[in-house]
Amino acid sequence: NAGVTQTPKFHILKTGQSMTLQCAQDMNHGYLSWYRQDPGMGLRRIHYSVAAGITDKGEVPDGYNVSRSNTEDFPLRLESAAPSQTSVYFCASPTDKGPFYNEQFFGPGTRLTVL
Amino acid sequence: AQSVTQPDIHITVSEGASLELRCNYSYGATPYLFWYVQSPGQGLQLLLKYFSGDTLVQGNKGFEAEFKRSQSSFNLRKPSVHWSDAAEYFCAVVLTSGTYKYIFGTGTRLKVLA
Numbered sequence: 001n002a003g004v005t006q007t008p009k010f011h012i013l014k015t016g017q018s019m020t021l022q023c024a025q026d027m028n029h030g031y032l033s034w035y036r037q038d039p040g041m042g043l044r045r046i047h048y049s050v051a052a053g054i055t056d057k058g059e060v061p062d063g064y065n066v067s068r069s070n071t072e073d074f075p076l077r078l079e080s081a082a083p084s085q086t087s088v089y090f091c092a093s094p095t096d097k098g099p100f101y102n103e104q105f106f107g108p109g110t111r112l113t114v115l
Numbered sequence: 116a117q118s119v120t121q122p123d124i125h126i127t128v129s130e131g132a133s134l135e136l137r138c139n140y141s142y143g144a145t146p147y148l149f150w151y152v153q154s155p156g157q158g159l160q161l162l163l164k165y166f167s168g169d170t171l172v173q174g175n176k177g178f179e180a181e182f183k184r185s186q187s188s189f190n191l192r193k194p195s196v197h198w199s200d201a202a203e204y205f206c207a208v209v210l211t212s213g214t215y216k217y218i219f220g221t222g223t224r225l226k227v228l229a
Contacts, residue, residue: 033217040124040221041221042119042205042219042220042221042222043159043205043219044219045216045217059216090158090159092159103149103161103164104159104161104217106158106159106160107158108157108158109156109157109158
């Protein structure tokens with residue numbers, strides 16, 4: 001039982017290139033979120049999904065797209081990367097199948113640099 | 116607007132000294148409250164949480180936190196810090212009405228002197 005996994009661990013992009021960050025969970029959870037972490041700003045939620053086929057915008061969704069075709073995977077896509085998207089990205093899911101407001105289990109993160 | 120404030124960006128303490136990390140929130144009702152810890156290059160891990168009941172909660176690694184409704188605070192404490200506690204600490208709240216919203220503070224980076 002790996003929990004939440006993310007790939008890649010590191011990546012460098014050029015401005016304008018596209019990229020998909022992968023998130024997978026094997027806990028059969030419905031709820032998944034994407035966050036970005038920037039110095040001095042804490043973590044901010046980008047998009048989230050409560051179940052396969054249902055996604056919604058978080059607090060900083062601009063420049064990102066998500067899809068949820070099954071329970072396990074929740075990829076985050078950058079269609080045309082910008083330097084402002086240089087960040088560390090975390091995928092997270094509640095630790096129990098219970099309330100969606102439960103504490104979250106975080107993946108190991110993806111460090112993305114956009115040149 | 117709802118917010119979480121961690122007023123100390125950096126804190127340095129000597130090993131064995133006591134520690135208190137401050138967290139204040141702005142919200143009309145009592146939210147669900149969390150403290151997370153992040154070691155370098157790692158994801159966040161839960162230290163403790165408060166949903167209701169006893170306002171003093173015990174967490175992992177000898178940490179505790181006290182919820183004070185009158186001060187809208189949820190400060191994290193440890194009586195004796197160990198060198199391995201050096202990390203970044205995040206306070207977080209989940210708003211309990213309307214759309215699910217999970218808000219993190221900006222973090223406090225703890226340095227421990229030997």
